Amino acid sequence: MQIVISIDDTDNLESRGTGEIASLIAEGLTANGWGSASLVTRHQLLVHPDIPYTSHNSAMCFLAEINEGCLEQVISFAGDFLGRESAEGSDPGLCVVSLPDLKHAPELIAFGRRAKLEVITMPEAYQLADRIGAHLSEHGGTGQGIIGALAGAGLRLWGNDGRMKGSLKFSRETVPAAELLAHPNVDEVRSITGESVDALDLVRLGEKPKTVLIDGASVLLVSAAEAGEGEPLWQTLHRKELKDY
Amino acid sequence: MWRTLENGVREFIAGKESWAAAAVAALDCPGFMLDVDEEVIADEERSCYNCRYRRWSAASFTCQWRPQQG
Structure with missing residues (x-):
């Protein structure tokens, strides 16, 4: 069955990032034979003086396909991991949503958006988690990270928010779109201006290309390249062009 | 490029889209530390926008680095 795991507020200024912790939980899930995980995505939440966060207030999230009967083990593993590995002074929160058991999915998506x-309180997050049947737990500090964790799950389910953690790796700087599409983390190659990208079109890869979530798909966005004959028609977006995803 | 808030924290006054200014500000900063990859947004690696010690706010960011941290 498919689940969503989302975490927030696990780091401090000196520690490893929340994204790395999410990746380690995903790896642990696989290593324990409970299932397999998809790519980790980063979701930006509100930055506001009333919200305590280290530096950026983002949640990290991934989908996983797990074996029947493993849900409680996965929740226990992820919670223990957060409690053990989160940084001093952090306020980690964990959300696990079993999609077959999820009620009122639109409410979860609306919460994420x-x-x-808006600034949202912890009691509101707990009330919603209870109503929709999601697991939500605190693993240190004030536990404030439950708000972002629940929101991250909603945004991942929405499918129109967030960018991938890490980057795509290819052996060449210029590749046809078809080769990009063959990558397990690329569902679609899409022009930022809406023009269609042909499978045979050449794409120049910038530094550390990343996909973003659009319409539930992992999309590699490209823009028109200044091309001569035989040159790439497209190039991947610069980092700053991806910052609002 | 900076103003000092009442609590002594420095705020970058050029906002969130001044890519060149953020890169210049980081050039000679002894506290610059590249953030984890998923939080890096500027193409110039050495940029205050990519620094672990920047704390985003609605309009810009504040610098959380203190000399004793270096």
Whole structure:
């Protein structure tokens, strides 16, 4: 069955990032034989004086396909991992959503979208988690990270927010779109201006290309390249062009 | 490029889209530390926008680095 795991507020200024912790939980899930995980995505939440966060207030999230009967083990493993590995002074929160058991998915998605715009309280997050059947737990500090964790799960389910953790790796700087599409983390290659990208079109890869979530797909966005004959028609977006995803 | 808030924290006054200014500000900063990859947003690696010690705010960011941390 498919689940969503989302975490928030696990780091401090000197520690490893929340994204790395999410990746380690994903690896642990596989190593224990409970299932397999998809790519980790980063979701930006509201930055506001009333919200305590280290430096950026982002949640990290991934989908996993787990074996029947493993849900409680996965929740226990992820919670223990957060409690053990989160940084001093952090306020880690964990959200696990079993998609077959999820009730009122639109409410969870709406919560995630609101968390990008409004300050939300912990009691409200717990009330929603209880109503929709999601697991939500604190693993240190004030536990404030539960708000972002729940919001991250909602945003991942929405499918129109977030960018991938890490980057795509290819052996050449210029590749046809078809080769990009063959990568397990690329569902679609899409022009930022809406023009269609042909499978045979050449794409120049910038430094550390990343996909973003659009319409539930992992999309590699490209823009028109200044091309001569035989040159790439497209190039991947610069980092700064991806910052709002 | 900076203003000092009442609590003594420095705020970058050029906002969130001044890529060149953020890169210049980081050039000679002894506290610069590249953030984890997923939080890096500027193409110039050495940029205050990519620094672990920047704390984003609605309009810009504040610098959390203190000399004793170096």
